[in-house]
Amino acid sequence: MADIAHCRSDFPALQQDVNGHPLVFLDSAASSQQPAAVIDAVARYQREDHANVHRGVHTLSHRATELYEGARDKLCHLVNAASRSEIILTSGTTESINLVAQSYCRPLLGPGDQILISWLEHHSNIVPWQLVCEQTGADLIVAPINDRGEIELDKMQALMTDRVKLLGVGHVSNALGTVNPLRDIITSAKKLGITVLVDGAQGVPHMNVDVQALGCDFYAFSGHKMFGPTGTGVLWGREKLLEEMPPYKGGGDMILEVSFENTVFNELPYKFEAGTPNIAGTIGFGAAVDYLQSVGMQNISEHEQALHRYMVAKLAAVDGVRLIGTAREQASVQSFMLNDIHPHDLGTLLDHQGVAVRTGHHCAMPVMQRFGLPGTTRASLALYNNTDDIDRLIAALEKARQVFA
Numbered sequence: 001m002a003d004i005a006h007c008r009s010d011f012p013a014l015q016q017d018v019n020g021h022p023l024v025f026l027d028s029a030a031s032s033q034q035p036a037a038v039i040d041a042v043a044r045y046q047r048e049d050h051a052n053v054h055r056g057v058h059t060l061s062h063r064a065t066e067l068y069e070g071a072r073d074k075l076c077h078l079v080n081a082a083s084r085s086e087i088i089l090t091s092g093t094t095e096s097i098n099l100v101a102q103s104y105c106r107p108l109l110g111p112g113d114q115i116l117i118s119w120l121e122h123h124s125n126i127v128p129w130q131l132v133c134e135q136t137g138a139d140l141i142v143a144p145i146n147d148r149g150e151i152e153l154d155k156m157q158a159l160m161t162d163r164v165k166l167l168g169v170g171h172v173s174n175a176l177g178t179v180n181p182l183r184d185i186i187t188s189a190k191k192l193g194i195t196v197l198v199d200g201a202q203g204v205p206h207m208n209v210d211v212q213a214l215g216c217d218f219y220a221f222s223g224h225k226m227f228g229p230t231g232t233g234v235l236w237g238r239e240k241l242l243e244e245m246p247p248y249k250g251g252g253d254m255i256l257e258v259s260f261e262n263t264v265f266n267e268l269p270y271k272f273e274a275g276t277p278n279i280a281g282t283i284g285f286g287a288a289v290d291y292l293q294s295v296g297m298q299n300i301s302e303h304e305q306a307l308h309r310y311m312v313a314k315l316a317a318v319d320g321v322r323l324i325g326t327a328r329e330q331a332s333v334q335s336f337m338l339n340d341i342h343p344h345d346l347g348t349l350l351d352h353q354g355v356a357v358r359t360g361h362h363c364a365m366p367v368m369q370r371f372g373l374p375g376t377t378r379a380s381l382a383l384y385n386n387t388d389d390i391d392r393l394i395a396a397l398e399k400a401r402q403v404f405a
């Protein structure tokens with residue numbers, strides 16, 4: 001198992017100065033940096049092995065296919081899927097959720113049916129459901145959150161009825177860091193036979209995820225938040241459901257036979273992977289999985305939890321800081337306000353000191369509306385962060401407080 005303190009040196013982008021200061025990167029929830037192992041795997045493929053997958057009899061095509069399908073196997077093991085057929089390679093969480101909305105929900109829903117989500121969701125776990133509701137006449141209903149930023153479980157359970165055909169819930173809130181009580185939510189939904197999709201964009205990078213143990217039906221995540229390239233992602237789904245779903249994109253590779261009269265679709269998982277995929281990115285995604293596992297998910301989780309506690313304590317002690325999101329269980333993310341300074345102004349000032357954070361609504365506008373804010377400043381952690389990074393953030397905030405006094 002790698003010593004986590006040494007991991008930082010694996011990330012070339014972290015070895016630079018920004019605006020005259022060594023970079024402190026606290027924006028991994030938006031997109032994490034990539035270790036050299038990932039960058040090299042992509043470059044090696046581009047230099048030596050590039051060809052289209054599943055199509056050629058020649059050596060390069062075989063090599064590319066082996067690397068691409070090898071990444072699928074790694075992802076299958078990472079989340080403990082029952083079979084590699086259940087791992088649909090997508091461009092990211094957003095595409096994975098749209099796939100479920102269009103392939104699973106659209107044929108199923110009609111007027112009177114409901115999709116249930118929570119107030120905590122990212123726009124990617126809101127808008128695809130709004131679209132399919134518009135297309136089918138179904139309704140989107142929303143479970144509230146409390147002032148700490150936790151789903152009000154009893155109210156969510158009260159909304160679970162036989163009208164609800166799908167429940168979409170995040171694993172970890174990207175805006176507030178809340179870790180949702182998935183076991184309780186899924187158990188309650190399953191008692192009523194409700195299909196459950198988990199948006200795991202902020203889950204998989206930070207903790208062990210076992211989709212079979214969770215008991216959900218779909219789990220979506222993105223490569224670029226877990227040290228892989230952008231434009232990569234996974235939809236895990238139960239094989240039985242995926243078998244019954246029609247594809248939502250047509251094209252090459254997702255067919256067995258095409259005539260003008262009839263098309264026979266390919267088997268899983270290819271039925272959902274029309275067209276030439278992001279081969280290089282997916283190979284990098286596979287290398288990112290190797291990297292995560294070489295560090296160890298348990299190791300990562302413990303490191304980030306300890307660092308999160310340190311960050312919250314330090315932030316809370318800064319005069320004028322108000323923490324937004326104080327759930328009893330949080331992971332990797334902390335949102336806050338500093339006095340009445342606009343988050344964009346604060347973010348710019350922090351950037352001048354080499355500290356990268358995200359500011360704004362974090363693609364979770366309903367969460368901001370719930371707290372009566374236009375946006376927040378958000379610091380988010382990954383395995384390469386350490387207490388020095390937090391100390392630099394705090395020093396930069398103290399300076400900002402004086403500038404805006």
Ligand code: C6P
Nearest residue numbers: 029030092093094122124174201222363
């Ligand atoms: N959140 C953030 O800064 P994509 O863009 O498809 O890789 O991921 C979308 C997405 C879905 N769900 C959650 C919980 C997310 O956090 C995100 C991406 C980034 O918080 C960019 S908005």
